[in-house]
Amino acid sequence: MQDFVTDRDQCAQLVSFAAEQLDAEITYLRKNPRTDMLSFLRELLKYEHGLRALSTAVEVIAGHEYAAELGRLVKIAHGEEKPNGVSPEFTEETVREIHRLLADVRRVDDGRLHALLNHELGVDVPYGQTPAQRFDHLCRLNTQADGLPPALVLVEITAFLEQAALGDGLRGWSDAWAREAGTDAVEALRERRRAIAALPMADPEVARCLVVMVEPADDSSADIYVRHWVNAAPGYWEPVAGDVRTTTLDNLAGEVERAVGRGQERWSGLPVMENEPPPQVEFVLPFTLLNHDMARLEMGTWSGDSLPLSLRYHVHLRSLERMRSARRDGYLPLWRERWTQLRSAGVAESYRWHGEEGERLDRWRAKLIANPDLTAVILDVPALPGLGLDALVTAIAQGVGLAAWDRRTDSPDLSGEVLTLLLAHPPSQIPSKVSALRRKAEGMDRDNWSLGKHLALLWDDPNRLVDCEELTA
Numbered sequence: 001m002q003d004f005v006t007d008r009d010q011c012a013q014l015v016s017f018a019a020e021q022l023d024a025e026i027t028y029l030r031k032n033p034r035t036d037m038l039s040f041l042r043e044l045l046k047y048e049h050g051l052r053a054l055s056t057a058v059e060v061i062a063g064h065e066y067a068a069e070l071g072r073l074v075k076i077a078h079g080e081e082k083p084n085g086v087s088p089e090f091t092e093e094t095v096r097e098i099h100r101l102l103a104d105v106r107r108v109d110d111g112r113l114h115a116l117l118n119h120e121l122g123v124d125v126p127y128g129q130t131p132a133q134r135f136d137h138l139c140r141l142n143t144q145a146d147g148l149p150p151a152l153v154l155v156e157i158t159a160f161l162e163q164a165a166l167g168d169g170l171r172g173w174s175d176a177w178a179r180e181a182g183t184d185a186v187e188a189l190r191e192r193r194r195a196i197a198a199l200p201m202a203d204p205e206v207a208r209c210l211v212v213m214v215e216p217a218d219d220s221s222a223d224i225y226v227r228h229w230v231n232a233a234p235g236y237w238e239p240v241a242g243d244v245r246t247t248t249l250d251n252l253a254g255e256v257e258r259a260v261g262r263g264q265e266r267w268s269g270l271p272v273m274e275n276e277p278p279p280q281v282e283f284v285l286p287f288t289l290l291n292h293d294m295a296r297l298e299m300g301t302w303s304g305d306s307l308p309l310s311l312r313y314h315v316h317l318r319s320l321e322r323m324r325s326a327r328r329d330g331y332l333p334l335w336r337e338r339w340t341q342l343r344s345a346g347v348a349e350s351y352r353w354h355g356e357e358g359e360r361l362d363r364w365r366a367k368l369i370a371n372p373d374l375t376a377v378i379l380d381v382p383a384l385p386g387l388g389l390d391a392l393v394t395a396i397a398q399g400v401g402l403a404a405w406d407r408r409t410d411s412p413d414l415s416g417e418v419l420t421l422l423l424a425h426p427p428s429q430i431p432s433k434v435s436a437l438r439r440k441a442e443g444m445d446r447d448n449w450s451l452g453k454h455l456a457l458l459w460d461d462p463n464r465l466v467d468c469e470e471l472t473a
Helices: 008-022 033-044 050-062 064-077 092-102 110-121 131-138 150-161 164-181 183-197 249-268 320-325 332-345 361-370 389-397 414-422 427-442
Strands: 209-216 223-231 240-248 280-285 314-319 350-353 376-379 402-406 455-459
Touching: 008 033, 008 050, 033 050, 050 064, 092 131, 092 150, 092 164, 110 150, 110 183, 131 150, 150 164, 150 183, 164 183, 209 249, 209 320, 223 249, 240 249, 280 320, 314 320, 314 427, 314 455, 320 389, 332 427, 350 361, 350 389, 350 414, 361 389, 376 389, 376 414, 389 402, 402 414, 402 427, 414 427, 427 455
Parallel strands: 209 280, 280 314, 350 376, 376 402
Antiparallel strands: 209 223, 223 240, 402 455
């Protein structure tokens, strides 16, 4: 969505300006961007000149380009203009030919195919289909910006992943279609092949992952907005977004369990690769929720056999504020520099915040800025205001992606030493070490000494971003 939709001030101006054109009263709800705009448009369309008022408001606030695009979409909706690049119909003969070729596909890794399709097309492709069924499904979608039908892009990716002989046959089919479609299609196909050939190889450290974003409403209510993404294929970061749900913090576990179920639907259709890390659940949280116990959210309450989330998944925390501002405010390079240093050094160099009386945050921050080799932070106090939160926020602002702390305000002195030993492992081992500690702690009766029940881990990889637009605008 554009800024005039997601930015609360611009959105309020848009609604107000359009209402003035109509001499009408239209309320800006301030729930979330999608709900607000849907309600606004429904109200606007009750007026004879509602669309004209909207176009004028968009042109004033966002510029002529967006107003022109809005006008084009309105014409398409009214049947006055055909959308650019509607997927051309393949002849019955060409469909029969590609079905015959796709029937011979055997060696393609379905997980990688889905990851590459999502990367190239940006659409959610169903699992559990044969190659021919998938081709037919994509035939119903509009063409890409370069004029290539999504079904043909599927054929190209399949050819890229298949053995040489069958790949050549699939490419020959695409070449024939492009020659028939014209010189622009031939050039677009050539460019698309270059792009597919340049796609990165699988990264063994990218796991199946569920990302859950939690954001409190800004209307003084107890509501929170929850959105999730599922990264289904190990090795490739191509998360697919789910819908936005409204709940409360007390009922968060139910929404997380629902999202986990969606992730399991995706993961169950793909084979588990050798040495593949277990699925991860990552919570993208505002600073105010980073000390909340996410690892021990109970799953399976409906069956009477509930278990903490961390018994089945690696559970990590991530910073919502940093992810939102990374590209916009220039935090991403510094974040990536520290993360690269962490992974290349072989072991984290930890920096501790003791939370003791007289400890000065400005001096602590100065040392962190001056030393780029400091790649992890240990808090001896929880991430709460007046205790460890200010230090954690400072570390996040300076690009630190790894931090650990005991969530309790009365944590024993032993916790800090255990965390120091924990972060002394090679970075690639830390998530599994944390999970092992959590599982072991669940079997211990001495809760005060069971750090694993209270351990918070910030594991915030700058190479795995999600588009977490503001929902409270």
